[in-house]
Amino acid sequence: NAGVMQNPRHLVRRRGQEARLRCSPMKGHSHVYWYRQLPEEGLKFMVYLQKENIIDESGMPKERFSAEFPKEGPSILRIQQVVRGDSAAYFCASSPEIVASGRNEQFFGPGTRLTVL
Amino acid sequence: DAKTTQPNSMESNEEEPVHLPCNHSTISGTDYIHWYRQLPSQGPEYVIHGLTSNVNNRMASLAIAEDRKSSTLILHRATLRDAAVYYCILRDRTQGGSEKLVFGKGTKLTVNP
Numbered sequence: 766n767a768g769v770m771q772n773p774r775h776l777v778r779r780r781g782q783e784a785r786l787r788c789s790p791m792k793g794h795s796h797v798y799w800y801r802q803l804p805e806e807g808l809k810f811m812v813y814l815q816k817e818n819i820i821d822e823s824g825m826p827k828e829r830f831s832a833e834f835p836k837e838g839p840s841i842l843r844i845q846q847v848v849r850g851d852s853a854a855y856f857c858a859s860s861p862e863i864v865a866s867g868r869n870e871q872f873f874g875p876g877t878r879l880t881v882l
Numbered sequence: 883d884a885k886t887t888q889p890n891s892m893e894s895n896e897e898e899p900v901h902l903p904c905n906h907s908t909i910s911g912t913d914y915i916h917w918y919r920q921l922p923s924q925g926p927e928y929v930i931h932g933l934t935s936n937v938n939n940r941m942a943s944l945a946i947a948e949d950r951k952s953s954t955l956i957l958h959r960a961t962l963r964d965a966a967v968y969y970c971i972l973r974d975r976t977q978g979g980s981e982k983l984v985f986g987k988g989t990k991l992t993v994n995p
Contacts, residue, residue: 769925798982807969808926810982821982856925860981868914868975871983873925 767792769859769874777880784844784851786877790859797840798858798871799832808856814840847881854878886970891990894960902955902989904970909950914973917944917955918983919966926969926985929955933975965993 770789778784790797799811813821814834825832829847834840844851855878858871887905894900906915916931930937930944932953937944943956957964969988973981 796981800983800985807987808920808983808985810984813982824982858925858983863981868931868973869981870928870931871926873927876925 769857769872771855771857771874771877773877774875775878775880777882778847779882780848781846784847784879784881786842786844786855786857786879788840788842788857788859788874790840790857791872794859794861794872796860796863796869797834798860799840799842800856800858802854802856802876804853811842844879847879849881852879852881886972886986888968888970888986888989890987891992893992893994894957895994896962897959900957900960900964900991900993902957902968902970902991903952904954905952906970906972907951909972910974912975914975915944915946915950915953916971916973916983917942918969918971918985919964920969920988921963921966926983929968931973960991960993962993962995965991967991 772787797814800808802808810824812825812832817836829845831843854876856873856876858873860869860871914931917929918926919929920926930939930942932944932946945954967988967990969985
């Protein structure tokens with residue numbers, strides 16, 4: 766049973782380019798979460814999605830960032846016109862159907878390390 | 883979100899028990915206590931969670947104070963592989979509450995051979 770997969774593992778972009786980060790949740794999981802970890806800092810929640818729906822995007826920057834989780838295929842975190850401050854590790858997590866709020870375990874992927882030159 | 887307070891770092895020797903404390907004096911009656919850890923250059927990994935009673939699993943034990951204002955993660959025999967940053971996180975079990983994890987700075991555990 767494969768875990769959460771993220772690709773690419775490392776991504777280098779120049780300022781102004783677009784970055785697309787992909788996340789395939791664990792089999793049977795319908796909830797996806799994205800977190801960002803800036804260098805030497807803790808993880809910060811960005812967005813929580815279910816299939817075709819954004820449930821909570823309270824941690825997403827208002828501009829340049831967007832996320833989707835289509836009916837088919839992986840979840841995508843898209844960063845337009847990247848700047849150096851976007852350099853960070855981006856982690857995706859997934860969980861199965863929520864049967865009891867606050868209890869479900871989130872399974873994390875290995876992360877994508879974005880470097881903006 | 884209710885806040886947690888953890889020591890910045892702790893050190894242990896291999897094969898010895900480790901007690902990682904967490905204070906959460908503003909915990910509400912609807913909050914679960916979760917622990918995750920992050921090994922170097924990896925994504926976080928779930929360790930354990932509890933509500934009121936002490937909990938055990940194959941990775942660790944969780945001891946919860948009677949007033950729930952603090953908890954302790956116990957690694958019974960530390961190995962080098964347990965060197966990681968350990969995060970204590972409160973999660974609201976209220977129906978419709980946010981499912982996001984709110985990470986603090988955590989405790990960096992160093993295990994000496």
